Amino acid sequence: MARTLCSMLSSVYTADRQVTVEGWVHRRRRLANVTFVVVRDRSGTAQIVVTDSSARERVLALSEETAVRVSGTVVENDHAPGGFEIVDPVFVALSAVAQPLPVELWRPTVKATLPTLLDHAPLTWRHPTRKAVWAIAAASMAGFRRHLDSAGFTEVATPKIVDSSTESGANMFALNYFGSTAYLAQSPQLYKQVLTGVFERVYEVGPVFRAEPHDTTRHLSEYVSLDVELGFIEDHRDVLAVLRSTLAAMIDSIVRTAGPELDLLNTELPIVPDQIPIVHFSDALKLVGADPAEPDLAPEHERALGVWAKERFGSEFLAVEGYPAAKRPFYTHPQPSDNRWTNSFDLLFRGLELVTGGQRLHNQVDYLDAMVARGEDPVRYGAYLEAMGHGMPPHGGFAIGLERWVARLLMLENIRATALFPRDINRLRP
Amino acid sequence: MARTLCSMLSSVYTADRQVTVEGWVHRRRRLANVTFVVVRDRSGTAQIVVTDSSARERVLALSEETAVRVSGTVVENDHAPGGFEIVDPVFVALSAVAQPLPVELWRPTVKATLPTLLDHAPLTWRHPTRKAVWAIAAASMAGFRRHLDSAGFTEVATPKIVDSSTESGANMFALNYFGSTAYLAQSPQLYKQVLTGVFERVYEVGPVFRAEPHDTTRHLSEYVSLDVELGFIEDHRDVLAVLRSTLAAMIDSIVRTAGPELDLLNTELPIVPDQIPIVHFSDALKLVGADPAEPDLAPEHERALGVWAKERFGSEFLAVEGYPAAKRPFYTHPQPSDNRWTNSFDLLFRGLELVTGGQRLHNQVDYLDAMVARGEDPVRYGAYLEAMGHGMPPHGGFAIGLERWVARLLMLENIRATALFPRDINRLRP
Numbered sequence: 001m002a003r004t005l006c007s008m009l010s011s012v013y014t015a016d017r018q019v020t021v022e023g024w025v026h027r028r029r030r031l032a033n034v035t036f037v038v039v040r041d042r043s044g045t046a047q048i049v050v051t052d053s054s055a056r057e058r059v060l061a062l063s064e065e066t067a068v069r070v071s072g073t074v075v076e077n078d079h080a081p082g083g084f085e086i087v088d089p090v091f092v093a094l095s096a097v098a099q100p101l102p103v104e105l106w107r108p109t110v111k112a113t114l115p116t117l118l119d120h121a122p123l124t125w126r127h128p129t130r131k132a133v134w135a136i137a138a139a140s141m142a143g144f145r146r147h148l149d150s151a152g153f154t155e156v157a158t159p160k161i162v163d164s165s166t167e168s169g170a171n172m173f174a175l176n177y178f179g180s181t182a183y184l185a186q187s188p189q190l191y192k193q194v195l196t197g198v199f200e201r202v203y204e205v206g207p208v209f210r211a212e213p214h215d216t217t218r219h220l221s222e223y224v225s226l227d228v229e230l231g232f233i234e235d236h237r238d239v240l241a242v243l244r245s246t247l248a249a250m251i252d253s254i255v256r257t258a259g260p261e262l263d264l265l266n267t268e269l270p271i272v273p274d275q276i277p278i279v280h281f282s283d284a285l286k287l288v289g290a291d292p293a294e295p296d297l298a299p300e301h302e303r304a305l306g307v308w309a310k311e312r313f314g315s316e317f318l319a320v321e322g323y324p325a326a327k328r329p330f331y332t333h334p335q336p337s338d339n340r341w342t343n344s345f346d347l348l349f350r351g352l353e354l355v356t357g358g359q360r361l362h363n364q365v366d367y368l369d370a371m372v373a374r375g376e377d378p379v380r381y382g383a384y385l386e387a388m389g390h391g392m393p394p395h396g397g398f399a400i401g402l403e404r405w406v407a408r409l410l411m412l413e414n415i416r417a418t419a420l421f422p423r424d425i426n427r428l429r430p
Numbered sequence: 431m432a433r434t435l436c437s438m439l440s441s442v443y444t445a446d447r448q449v450t451v452e453g454w455v456h457r458r459r460r461l462a463n464v465t466f467v468v469v470r471d472r473s474g475t476a477q478i479v480v481t482d483s484s485a486r487e488r489v490l491a492l493s494e495e496t497a498v499r500v501s502g503t504v505v506e507n508d509h510a511p512g513g514f515e516i517v518d519p520v521f522v523a524l525s526a527v528a529q530p531l532p533v534e535l536w537r538p539t540v541k542a543t544l545p546t547l548l549d550h551a552p553l554t555w556r557h558p559t560r561k562a563v564w565a566i567a568a569a570s571m572a573g574f575r576r577h578l579d580s581a582g583f584t585e586v587a588t589p590k591i592v593d594s595s596t597e598s599g600a601n602m603f604a605l606n607y608f609g610s611t612a613y614l615a616q617s618p619q620l621y622k623q624v625l626t627g628v629f630e631r632v633y634e635v636g637p638v639f640r641a642e643p644h645d646t647t648r649h650l651s652e653y654v655s656l657d658v659e660l661g662f663i664e665d666h667r668d669v670l671a672v673l674r675s676t677l678a679a680m681i682d683s684i685v686r687t688a689g690p691e692l693d694l695l696n697t698e699l700p701i702v703p704d705q706i707p708i709v710h711f712s713d714a715l716k717l718v719g720a721d722p723a724e725p726d727l728a729p730e731h732e733r734a735l736g737v738w739a740k741e742r743f744g745s746e747f748l749a750v751e752g753y754p755a756a757k758r759p760f761y762t763h764p765q766p767s768d769n770r771w772t773n774s775f776d777l778l779f780r781g782l783e784l785v786t787g788g789q790r791l792h793n794q795v796d797y798l799d800a801m802v803a804r805g806e807d808p809v810r811y812g813a814y815l816e817a818m819g820h821g822m823p824p825h826g827g828f829a830i831g832l833e834r835w836v837a838r839l840l841m842l843e844n845i846r847a848t849a850l851f852p853r854d855i856n857r858l859r860p
Contacts (some may be wrong), residue, residue, distance in 0.1 A: 003662065022662045022823070024821055025821070041630065042582060042584075042629055042630040042631065043582075065820045065821040066821045067662075067792075067821040067822060067823045067824075069662075094662075094792075094821075094823055094824055095792050095793050095821055095822050095823065095824070096793065096821065097819065097820050097821050098794045098795070098819035098820070099816070099819050099820070101820060102816075119813065120813060120816065121813065122624035122625070122627060122628070122813050122814065122816065122817035123627070123816065123817060123820055125625070125628040126627060126628050131628060131629070134584070134586075134629075135584070137587075138584055138585045138586075141585060142575075142579065142585065145572075145575075149572065152472065152473075154472075154564070154565070154568055155568045155571055155572065156564075156568075156850060157567075157637070157654045157832070157849075157850060158850060158851060159637075159652055159850075159851045159852075159853055160590065160637050160639075160652060161603070161614075161639070161651070161652050161853055161858065162858070163858045163859050173591070173605055173606065173607065174605070174606050175603055175604070175605050175606075175614070176603065176604050176605075177603065177651075177858060178641065178643070178651075178855050180858075182858055184591075184605070184614075191850070191851065194552035195552070195555070195850070197552060197553070197556060198552070198555040198556050198561060199472055199561070199564075200471065200472040201472065206636060206637065207587070207589075207590050207636065207637070209590075209591070211608065213608070221591070221607075221608075222589055222590060222591050224587045232433065232452045232497075232524075362497075362524075362525050363525050363526065364528045365528070382859065382860060383549065383550060383551065383552050383859065383860030384552065384860065386529070386532075386550065386552065386553065387552035387553060389527065389528035389529050390495045390527050390528070390529070390531060390553055391454055391455075391495040391496045391497040391524075391525055391526065391527050392497060392525050393452070393497045393524055393525065394497075394524055394525070402587070419587075420586060420587060420588060420589075420621070420625070421588060421589045421621065422589075423589055423591055425608050428591065428592070428593045428607060428610075428612055429593050429812065429813065430812060430813030430814065
């Protein structure tokens with residue numbers, strides 16, 4: 001008999017309708033004359049009612065998380081979750097539970113420390129509240145792509161093994177590449193830039209790698225970067241407009257495909273304003289009472305700006321533009337009116353840096369000047385620099401860290417709770 | 431004035447309609463009284479007609495590949511490509527060409543050796559015949575995801591930095607991970623398997639890494655793997671059915687979004703039959719007259735089988751099932767009727783192995799037996815083995831190499847021509 005998903009019982013119901021569901025024994029409850037078995041599949045759960053005494057005996061052997069196939073009759077019951085349940089069931093165990101579970105997955109919330117959750121990730125992700133976190137991550141990626149596809153962007157796949165000639169030697173993982181040293185890409189930055197010379201508008205969803213030596217709640221040594229770059233822009237404001245519509249599309253995708261998961265996690269989604277408020281870096285420093293010579297915003301400054309944007313504009317998003325050139329990479333485009341500042345921005349979300357972006361240089365001569373000023377050897381940037389000498393369009397872009405986005409959206413304390421199998425200085429398994 | 435894409439001139443045309451296009455100077459042709467400038471953008475090309483003599487002088491400075499903004503009047507002209515052109519233009523150079531181009535991009539075909547193409551990839555990808563190759567790759571990825579999304583699959587992102595405990599130590603890149611040794615993942619195999627215990631059906635599009643020491647036309651050391659795994663299957667035939675529908679969706683996506691590129695490349699797309707013909711490995715050996723004790727198919731056997739499938743079934747695809755256990759990884763499910771064989775398959779496309787897939791073991795005890803039989807230490811498979819002891823559904827899956835798919839679809843001789851920035855034993859740049 002073809003399988004029916006648990007969530008479809010109400011849809012397939014007719015009198016005496018026989019169904020087969022497959023999934024996991026989520027929870028058994030043994031009462032005096034009946035045993036209830038809740039079976040969980042990817043769509044939700046179904047209640048199975050076992051009254052036959054020998055069948056009740058056999059169900060004793062099907063401990064929680066056993067994979068099962070259950071055939072039986074669908075009946076209406078107002079007291080059953082969802083209004084329908086399966087009676088007169090026949091259970092077939094598809095595979096067994098060999099050891100006690102490290103975490104009780106049937107409880108409404110997971111009672112485990114973060115290290116336990118992560119050590120047993122293949123099992124703990126089965127919990128509905130954990131699965132919901134990833135459903136929101138997956139919906140975010142889908143929304144990101146769908147929006148950019150519709151806006152004329154081309155998906156690209158750039159190499160993760162690179163030679164030393166990328167944005168910075170700091171925090172890169174070194175690799176034995178057939179006897180010579182290579183590195184894992186910190187970002188697709190240089191590749192996505194030159195590809196605006198090919199496709200004009202590109203995006204990539206892929207892993208990036210940072211040899212992050214600090215054990216913080218905000219950093220991973222491998223994460224998923226949602227990268228965008230677009231050509232033929234006026235300045236960074238055009239980039240910010242694409243970022244705005246992309247975030248709105250990601251949230252829309254979550255609403256449309258992960259509604260039950262949002263409810264389960266009690267998530268309050270932000271509203272993306274039609275215009276994200278923008279403040280210049282120099283004004284941001286004044287607003288938080290910082291030294292005007294500060295080259296960057298401290299975390300407490302970002303928090304204060306988040307509060308200010310919420311109060312002043314009713315926005316959980318705030319763009320800070322114009323960061324000082326000294327703190328930005330060599331490819332950053334200066335602010336034309338005053339080259340102490342740059343055409344770059346950070347997007348703060350709920351008082352935390354979520355996205356970095358901006359306009360890049362697009363003329364070879366400007367690159368040569370910038371490299372010389374920073375002591376970078378232009379020879380190391382061969383094909384990149386060559387492209388910059390062949391009619392690159394004015395361009396810019398941004399990168400969103402998927403895990404940071406999900407963590408902030410769900411207000412999770414530790415970014416590790418959002419990656420399927422996180423990597424950090426102390427964690428390489430599972 | 432808002433930008434108009436070159437392909438939209440006919441759509442926006444009204445009498446005296448002023449437009450601005452942006453793109454690259456693709457080609458200039460200087461005749462006695464007129465200069466034609468073809469401008470290329472992401473949508474196609476537009477012909478610009480320059481008659482004013484001082485304007486013709488200025489256009490001399492805009493060498494091929496200069497990024498430009500052109501404002502002018504759209505007019506109908508049956509002799510113009512597309513039936514419309516721009517007259518009375520004003521050109522603004524957005525960025526310049528600093529050096530002669532390594533390859534003439536205006537020619538209908540690229541006159542360059544493969545090493546030249548690859549060395550200057552940021553520029554050579556601009557050529558329409560090169561861009562078309564990637565458009566087909568991008569359409570393939572989009573079709574893959576769209577189909578699986580609609581079939582209840584969840585996109586996942588598994589780590590690329592792994593400890594030593596993965597399918598095989600052979601051909602892995604070693605990495606300095608905060609002072610200890612880690613490896614780059616050869617495939618998401620073990621992760622996607624355990625995630626069927628969470629989401630039932632998962633897919634991933636991401637880089638995989640093989641320290642491939644042979645310089646062949648079929649292998650890269652980094653490539654994009656399209657991975658699928660699904661639970662609650664009967665056997666590998668269920669996996670093959672998903673592979674069939676996925677390939678059909680990928681081709682459909684190419685037809686819908688890359689039609690002009692298919693024409694440009696003169697590509698003949700294959701028809702995916704409703705049922706992909708299946709032959710057992712032992713019968714395949716007989717068909718090609720090979721020794722029945724052969725443990726694998728040689729390339730000439732695959733070619734002969736491709737010819738046979740085309741003649742016998744009119745199919746460019748052929749599934750070979752039942753590969754001997756000795757040549758398959760430890761997690762391979764045996765063929766229940768005869769455990770010399772396995773529930774695994776290769777899919778041949780035009781006589782070349784394109785996909786490997788099959789059913790996996792799903793009981794912990796079977797894994798322990800398989801590991802012991804192969805001298806693998808179960809302790810190294812901690813969380814993976816733990817998941818296998820907690821009610822894993824019967825499951826299986828497959829992986830398609832994106833570059834190999836595109837190369838075979840377009841009948842390209844060398845897989846390097848399909849990767850944006852290929853990596854091999856001799857190539858780490860650009």
